[in-house]
Amino acid sequence: MQPCRLAAYDIACRRGDRVLVRGVSFELAGGEALHLAGPNGIGKSSLIRILAGLLRPAWGHVEHEGGMALCDERMALDLHRPLGEALAFWERIDNAGGARADFGLEDLLDVPVGYLSTGQKKRAALARLAASGARIWLLDEPLNGLDAHWGAAAQAAIEAHRAMGGIAVIASHQPLGLRAMRTISLLEHLP
Amino acid sequence: MKLGRALLTIFARDLAILLRGALGRGGALLPLLFFLAVAMMFPFAVGPDARLLARTGAGVIWVAALLAAILPLDRLVEPDMEAGFFDQWALRGLAEEAVLAVRILAHWLSFGVPLMLAAPISAGLLSLDRVQLLLIEQGLLLGTPGLAAIGVTIAALTAGLRAGSALGGMLAIPLAVPLLIFGAGSLQPGGEGGLVLLAASSLAALAIAPFAGAAAIRAGRE
Numbered sequence: 141m142q143p144c145r146l147a148a149y150d151i152a153c154r155r156g157d158r159v160l161v162r163g164v165s166f167e168l169a170g171g172e173a174l175h176l177a178g179p180n181g182i183g184k185s186s187l188i189r190i191l192a193g194l195l196r197p198a199w200g201h202v203e204h205e206g207g208m209a210l211c212d213e214r215m216a217l218d219l220h221r222p223l224g225e226a227l228a229f230w231e232r233i234d235n236a237g238g239a240r241a242d243f244g245l246e247d248l249l250d251v252p253v254g255y256l257s258t259g260q261k262k263r264a265a266l267a268r269l270a271a272s273g274a275r276i277w278l279l280d281e282p283l284n285g286l287d288a289h290w291g292a293a294a295q296a297a298i299e300a301h302r303a304m305g306g307i308a309v310i311a312s313h314q315p316l317g318l319r320a321m322r323t324i325s326l327l328e329h330l331p
Numbered sequence: 332m333k334l335g336r337a338l339l340t341i342f343a344r345d346l347a348i349l350l351r352g353a354l355g356r357g358g359a360l361l362p363l364l365f366f367l368a369v370a371m372m373f374p375f376a377v378g379p380d381a382r383l384l385a386r387t388g389a390g391v392i393w394v395a396a397l398l399a400a401i402l403p404l405d406r407l408v409e410p411d412m413e414a415g416f417f418d419q420w421a422l423r424g425l426a427e428e429a430v431l432a433v434r435i436l437a438h439w440l441s442f443g444v445p446l447m448l449a450a451p452i453s454a455g456l457l458s459l460d461r462v463q464l465l466l467i468e469q470g471l472l473l474g475t476p477g478l479a480a481i482g483v484t485i486a487a488l489t490a491g492l493r494a495g496s497a498l499g500g501m502l503a504i505p506l507a508v509p510l511l512i513f514g515a516g517s518l519q520p521g522g523e524g525g526l527v528l529l530a531a532s533s534l535a536a537l538a539i540a541p542f543a544g545a546a547a548i549r550a551g552r553e
Contacts, residue, residue: 192418192422194418207423208422214418215415216418218348233337233340233341
């Protein structure tokens with residue numbers, strides 16, 4: 141496994157005319173996890189999108205080594221297609237060759253994605269993330285919609301990813317039970 | 332080679348969605364029926380005078396083709412942007428330009444080629460002769476790729492806007508006017524040079540479209 145790294149230097153995030161957070165800095169090496177914590181609307185999702193390179197930071201910059209994968213509220217799975225086909229689309233693109241992580245989706249593979257429940261869709265998006273083979277996982281509210289059992293399974297999958305030397309950044313307003321996890325409370329980074 | 336495989340996978344999905352339609356958004360059939368419906372209505376409107384129809388029919392076919400190209404605008408880019416596909420492709424290092432170039436090809440196959448297949452029926456309804464039909468087919472072959480490129484660009488520009496589809500139509504029409512002028516003009520006596528200009532306009536649209544559309548998608552994320 142090649143090494144991976146994700147570093148943010150003095151990131152400020154602006155939406156419209158409003159600065160949401162500023163001065164966010166961290167460096168993560170393989171096996172580390174970071175929890176971006178804070179209440180709704182503080183800028184967690186925007187920060188995740190800045191880390192993913194989808195938004196430009198108002199200030200500061202991001203460095204990364206290794207592929208990134210994003211799991212946010214947009215699943216990027218075709219609602220009209222059966223789940224198995226929708227996941228296979230990304231597997232063909234990623235070509236990572238990894239086995240699908242166990243998110244209890246076996247019985248749902250021929251159900252169109254649009255018919256899945258919120259929690260099942262979340263599990264499908266997590267399965268897509270896990271199968272991507274990317275070293276850096278960016279997760280935006282990964283526990284939303286999951287019950288206690290699958291919430292624990294999602295965290296176990298993140299731990300397994302870290303054990304293989306991967307990085308995980310998790311934006312969540314919920315407490316997480318990951319071992320030796322770093323936490324940045326965005327309330328301390330208000331402008 | 333990974334890039335090639337990825338783009339091929341995306342192309343297969345684009346084509347399947349654009350041909351068959353998804354989630355109540357019509358596929359390739361709707362623009363095709365619209366195209367034929369215009370050719371069917373026109374003789375009712377102007378009367379069955381075969382000489383008049385033959386003189387104006389070719390222009391009608393071109394207007395119908397342009398309007399048919401506008402119909403699928405709202406499902407070319409917007410649904411995939413909404414569902415996060417473009418974000419996921421960007422994360423994988425797939426340039427928006429490449430994804431849009433693939434989409435232009437898929438869009439052309441799903442609307443340009445069916446129009447060319449339907450053109451003989453339209454020509455029959457408008458009592459056009461074989462020579463005119465041949466010119467129309469040549470013109471459609473050269474012009475519809477440009478219409479597809481303009482369509483995808485406008486779809487990328489208006490994705491995420493409220494009333495984006497209505498606005499898209501209004502934006503696409505002026506951009507498509509050169510194609511219409513040269514396409515319909517090539518059918519006038521002594522207008523064969525129109526085909527060359529039509530091809531040139533089409534190529535210009537094809538060359539610009541992926542870059543303009545990609546810039547629009549990236550700007551739309553802010």
